[in-house]
Amino acid sequence: MPDPGTSQQTDTITETKLALPWQLIVHNDPVTLMSYVTMVLQRLFGYAFEKAYGLMMEVHTDGRSIVWTGAREQAEIYLHKLHAAQLLATMECVGE
Amino acid sequence: MMGPRLDRLSDGSLRFTEIAPWFYSVLLEVPELLDSDQPEAVSQRLYPEPSDDEEIRESWDKYVRPDLFALVASAREIVLKDLGNIGRIELPPPDGLDDPMEVLGGLALWSLEIPVGHVQAWISALNVARLTLSTRFDVEHGDMEEQDDQEDGVDEEDPPEFDMRTFAITRIHLLGWIQQMMIEEENPPPSDADAPWMPKDEDD
Numbered sequence: 001m002p003d004p005g006t007s008q009q010t011d012t013i014t015e016t017k018l019a020l021p022w023q024l025i026v027h028n029d030p031v032t033l034m035s036y037v038t039m040v041l042q043r044l045f046g047y048a049f050e051k052a053y054g055l056m057m058e059v060h061t062d063g064r065s066i067v068w069t070g071a072r073e074q075a076e077i078y079l080h081k082l083h084a085a086q087l088l089a090t091m092e093c094v095g096e
Numbered sequence: 097m098m099g100p101r102l103d104r105l106s107d108g109s110l111r112f113t114e115i116a117p118w119f120y121s122v123l124l125e126v127p128e129l130l131d132s133d134q135p136e137a138v139s140q141r142l143y144p145e146p147s148d149d150e151e152i153r154e155s156w157d158k159y160v161r162p163d164l165f166a167l168v169a170s171a172r173e174i175v176l177k178d179l180g181n182i183g184r185i186e187l188p189p190p191d192g193l194d195d196p197m198e199v200l201g202g203l204a205l206w207s208l209e210i211p212v213g214h215v216q217a218w219i220s221a222l223n224v225a226r227l228t229l230s231t232r233f234d235v236e237h238g239d240m241e242e243q244d245d246q247e248d249g250v251d252e253e254d255p256p257e258f259d260m261r262t263f264a265i266t267r268i269h270l271l272g273w274i275q276q277m278m279i280e281e282e283n284p285p286p287s288d289a290d291a292p293w294m295p296k297d298e299d300d
Contacts, residue, residue: 029141030237031230031268033276035293036223039283049285079146080160084167086223091147 108212
């Protein structure tokens with residue numbers, strides 16, 4: 001029988017992670033076109049060209065860029081779409 | 097290098113014309129590059145891990161990856177269908193040759209029409225095809241730039257060595273050329289934007 005204390009602790013950790021913001025990170029890859037990354041960020045997040053272009057350049061020069069931060073459920077939906085566009089993207093819990 | 101020409105038709109579809117034979121043969125390879133039967137490294141690139149979080153990874157395997165597989169399979173079907181309608185335009189034989197088949201298996205240019213509802217699937221399919229080639233042949237950023245430099249002017253005294261990897265990089269560039277034309281048509285940057293992929297004025 002599980003220790004009720006352990007179960008409660010796990011629930012608290014899970015709830016805390018759900019409440020914390022999550023960030024979506026796009027990573028660089030050697031062949032994906034700059035224009036393609038910019039287009040995906042514009043269409044997916046509704047960003048203006050200048051913002052999407054700036055994030056894409058950050059990916060290109062720094063190897064990664066945080067393209068969005070927010071609730072976990074929405075992060076998962078966006079990440080699904082980023083992967084559907086074959087962008088190398090991950091999600092991370094902020095302040096974990 | 098002579099490239100294809102792209103026009104937007106009145107119903108919104110895109111039409112590539114003046115597709116040279118080498119471009120045509122590279123396009124015909126796209127469906128094979130989207131086959132589900134790929135080396136593990138290709139699958140890992142096309143369907144990367146979403147997070148370090150174990151719970152997310154498990155739900156991803158269960159609910160998201162099957163959808164991602166289905167999207168690529170659907171793009172493959174669309175590309176196959178459109179390639180099935182590709183048009184061939186015979187060119188007159190050069191002076192002194194009666195039979196065009198004597199030159200490079202026949203002189204012809206090709207035209208490809210992409211219905212408006214297929215354009216995004218094509219852009220995505222070209223991306224998958226380029227990623228598959230780059231992963232199969234372990235292409236790095238430097239490899240792409242190196243061949244870009246070579247394309248600016250081949251040293252005829254010391255031509256680059258030909259091998260399958262070099263050929264793969266050439267195909268990645270050619271597919272990128274087509275993809276770029278479609279993206280510029282679908283998602284043109286603002287006229288005052290200084291995007292590096294846009295052609296520069298002569299004065300720049």
